[in-house]
Amino acid sequence: MKDYTGLLVFIGIDVHKKTYSVTAVSDGKFIKRDTLPACPQTLIDYCLKFFPGASLYSAYEAGFSGFHLHRLLVQSGIKNIVVHAASIEIASRDRVKTDKRDSLKIATQLSLGRLKCIHIPSPEREAFRSVTRLREKFVRDRTRIGVQIKSFLNLNGLINYSDVKKTNRKWILRLLEVLKTSNSEICFDLKMMSRRWLAIDDEIIEIESRLKQQAASDIDLERIYRSAPGIGATISRILINELGDMSQFNNERALFSFTGLTPQEYSSGEHTRQGHISRQGRSILRKILVQAAWRAIKKDNCLKNVFERISIRTGKKRAIIAIARRLVGHLRACLQKNELYLYKDVITTNIV
DSSP states (O other): OOOOTTOEEEEEEEEOSSEEEEEEEETTEEEEEEEEESOHHHHHHHHHHHSTTOEEEEEEEOSTTTTHHHHHHHHTTOEEEEEOGGGSOOOTTOOOOOHHHHHHHHHHHHHTTOOOOOOOOOHHHHHHHHHHHHHHHHHHHHHHHHHHHHHHHHHTTOSOTTOOOOOOHHHHHHHHHHHTTOOOHHHHHHHHHHHHHHHHHHHHHHHHHHHHHHHHHTHHHHHHHHHSTTOOHHHHHHHHHHHTTSTTOSSHHHHHHHHTOSEEEEEETTEEEEEEEOOOSOHHHHHHHHHHHHHHHHHOHHHHHHHHHHHHHHOHHHHHHHHHHHHHHHHHHHHHHTOOOOOSSOOOOOOO
8 A cells, every 4th residue: 555654635526425536646646546435433434444544635515414424524623625516617518416526626736736726614603503593484384384374265265365463473373373273174284284373483482582591691792792782682683693793704895795795897898897796605694784863764874865865865675784884894893803883873772
């Protein structure tokens, strides 16, 4: 077996549920390729066995496998990075995609220094994040069932088309009370859907109780996030768990790109045209930042003036995106300076 002492070996890993496709490159030359069972310890043993004495560098795409594999590789002495799938360069005429080709691309570009690691959250922050993402999923489920209930009522002529009452717990309980004495098939369907809505609502209440416990252990970040206009308990939890202290962003441009709030640009020669925002990253971040921005312009006169000035030129929808971008940029500056957000007409809020 070849001795790799003093050599750099770059390993590209194409991760799947059942297999790892592994390709190794050293000194710009392909040296080994294999397909392994999707077991982190098997991969670690493979790297240490076949490349003894080498300085090992590896990379794989961010995806369903998360960061568990990354942490195990780093603990074993392998310098691993997790990369964004879109950052891997692909030739314009490259029409063939296989696991072997993908792992080779990762290994080659890693050896040339063309890949950058995405931000790896701490295990604690990742665990906290899972709770806010679970809440997001349950809220979507509750909304879907609420729409189904109203659609079913409308289908059977049990609700007026002009009814605009919000589907909430009080409305659902009143509906169940009305249905209590009826045994028809239609009422049975409505009872089952209503009970499911209430069950999900109870789970959301339990999750929000858990988020309050998180906030108590994250008091320093909570204090700064909650000082900003338009940001309440739930929004601050989502932002903190997704963005943390924002130290991973070298500048505001990187932050705006991560949140998907950067306008796309199509320019050529003397013509410059900006399109819609890129919509990169998680949609929940953009959603809650826009919600916070609508509230913020009612509290911060400076943001309100900016909004009114931009909306005259581009319309309210684009203006509120600009406010959301400015709001999160101000938050990053506050975190860097460890200062509270300062704005006019401050309204005092209770910090959880």
